[in-house]
Amino acid sequence: MSKFKQFVVIAGLFAITTFAFQQYTQPVEARSGCCSSHDGVCGCGCCDGTPLSDTCSPYYPECNSSSSDYSDYSEPEADPSEDCPSHSTYSYTSEECLCDDGYTFSLSGVACVEIPEHAHAANNDTDVWICDDGYEEVGNECVFIEIEEEEEVVTPEVIDTTDEEVDSADDTNDYDNGDSLSGETEDSSVFLDVDTSNPNEEAISYLYGQGIIGGYTDGTFKPDNSLNRAELLKILVEGQGITPDSTVYNNCFSDVTDDWYAPYVCYAKEQGWVDGYEDGAFQPAKNVNRVEAIKMLINSQGLGDQLESVVDEDLFEDVDKTAWYASYLKLAKDLGILEEENGNYNPSGDMKRGSICENLYRLLIELKANE
Numbered sequence: 001m002s003k004f005k006q007f008v009v010i011a012g013l014f015a016i017t018t019f020a021f022q023q024y025t026q027p028v029e030a031r032s033g034c035c036s037s038h039d040g041v042c043g044c045g046c047c048d049g050t051p052l053s054d055t056c057s058p059y060y061p062e063c064n065s066s067s068s069d070y071s072d073y074s075e076p077e078a079d080p081s082e083d084c085p086s087h088s089t090y091s092y093t094s095e096e097c098l099c100d101d102g103y104t105f106s107l108s109g110v111a112c113v114e115i116p117e118h119a120h121a122a123n124n125d126t127d128v129w130i131c132d133d134g135y136e137e138v139g140n141e142c143v144f145i146e147i148e149e150e151e152e153v154v155t156p157e158v159i160d161t162t163d164e165e166v167d168s169a170d171d172t173n174d175y176d177n178g179d180s181l182s183g184e185t186e187d188s189s190v191f192l193d194v195d196t197s198n199p200n201e202e203a204i205s206y207l208y209g210q211g212i213i214g215g216y217t218d219g220t221f222k223p224d225n226s227l228n229r230a231e232l233l234k235i236l237v238e239g240q241g242i243t244p245d246s247t248v249y250n251n252c253f254s255d256v257t258d259d260w261y262a263p264y265v266c267y268a269k270e271q272g273w274v275d276g277y278e279d280g281a282f283q284p285a286k287n288v289n290r291v292e293a294i295k296m297l298i299n300s301q302g303l304g305d306q307l308e309s310v311v312d313e314d315l316f317e318d319v320d321k322t323a324w325y326a327s328y329l330k331l332a333k334d335l336g337i338l339e340e341e342n343g344n345y346n347p348s349g350d351m352k353r354g355s356i357c358e359n360l361y362r363l364l365i366e367l368k369a370n371e
Contacts, residue, residue, distance in 0.1 A: 080095070084097035085097065085111045086112065087099060087103045087114070102114060102115055105128075106128060107125075116140060118135045119132060119135070133285065190205050191208075191220055192218075193220040193221060194221050194354075199339070199354075200223055202361070203357040203360070204223065207360065207361060208221075212235060212238040212239050213357060222353060223357075224354060226351070227288055227350070227351045227352065228285050228287050229265075229274075229282065229284050230259075232288050233265050233267075233274070234261060235356060235360065236296060236297060236360070237263075237300070239300065239360050239364070240301075242267070243263075244263035244266070246263045249264075249265075249266035249267045250262045252266035252282075253276050253281055253282035254281050254282075255283065255284065261284055269282075271299075273299045273300055274296065288351050289347065290345065290348070291325035291328065291329065291348075292351075293356055295325060297356070297359055297360060298332065303331065307327040308327050311330045313330075315333060316329070316343065317343060318347065329345065332359070335363065336362060336366060337360075337366065338359065339358055
């Protein structure tokens with residue numbers, strides 16, 4: 001073969017190779033649903049507007065066009081993830097920046113803030129994060145709330161306005177004479193913040209006289225304070241005249257070991273009044289809501305067999321008669337132990353100390369009347 005022919009062959013092969021290489025690397029418009037390639041780099045986007053795949057490879061046979069018209073080709077748009085703040089990732093699905101696990105957006109929404117231990121994102125307009133139940137905010141941390149034994153029975157200082165000697169709390173009512181749970185109370189109350197104008201005063205005075213409840217060392221009862229789970233069980237267990245042995249009833253939940261409330265919580269668990277959470281905890285410092293409290297009250301008195309399986313009447317305007325707690329409220333209403341007769345009940349609201357005293361007191365009256 002002459003040198004001229006060899007040159008022609010080599011030139012032809014070079015031309016063919018160059019053409020094929022250009023077809024391989026030149027930017028082309030992607031077909032619908034396919035990614036384009038631009039010099040081996042994904043970035044042209046998809047014709048149907050869908051995001052690029054994370055597994056986009058340098059070459060797509062679907063994108064290899066025989067046409068040399070690349071007039072529709074455009075440079076890749078800016079990566080939206082570049083605008084995301086630190087500790088966040090761009091979601092191509094929702095087309096927004098999402099904070100990484102353990103972080104949440106600041107109130108301004110321009111930064112991702114670390115969530116401290118024992119806290120969770122607030123998801124409201126006033127807080128970035130909120131401490132979990134049983135913890136309180138101290139600085140930028142969530143600290144475990146130590147539950148004080150508030151229920152120690154004390155004889156509070158009574159303000160005497162008559163210059164006459166005031167009898168002790170056990171003598172200021174005649175509830176425990178065995179004849180009736182109701183009766184007239186003295187003008188002076190057993191607690192400084194519970195006078196005769198308080199609608200729960202009679203119930204509070206009776207339960208205090210029976211040693212079922214106690215006050216605070218400053219002589220108050222704080223009837224409008226919310227009730228936590230540990231405090232409620234102490235009231236309910238003591239309401240049966242039972243003081244569980246602390247050497248027997250302890251260590252029944254991961255967060256209930258040998259604390260002052262352990263005997264009451266563990267006794268209630270043994271009796272089937274309460275269950276823990278899936279993680280094995282009881283969360284004794286968590287406030288108990290109104291329907292949970294009524295359920296525990298009814299169960300503590302062994303009245304579960306009187307519950308109706310189906311409630312066919314409207315109890316309160318904000319109570320769904322198909323809700324799990326409807327049967328408990330129906331029984332409580334029939335027994336007359338609720339303060340509310342109609343209107344709203346606020347089932348998810350916190351149970352107050354004064355209200356649970358009224359409920360328990362009325363139930364004790366009902367049970368005594370049916371003896």
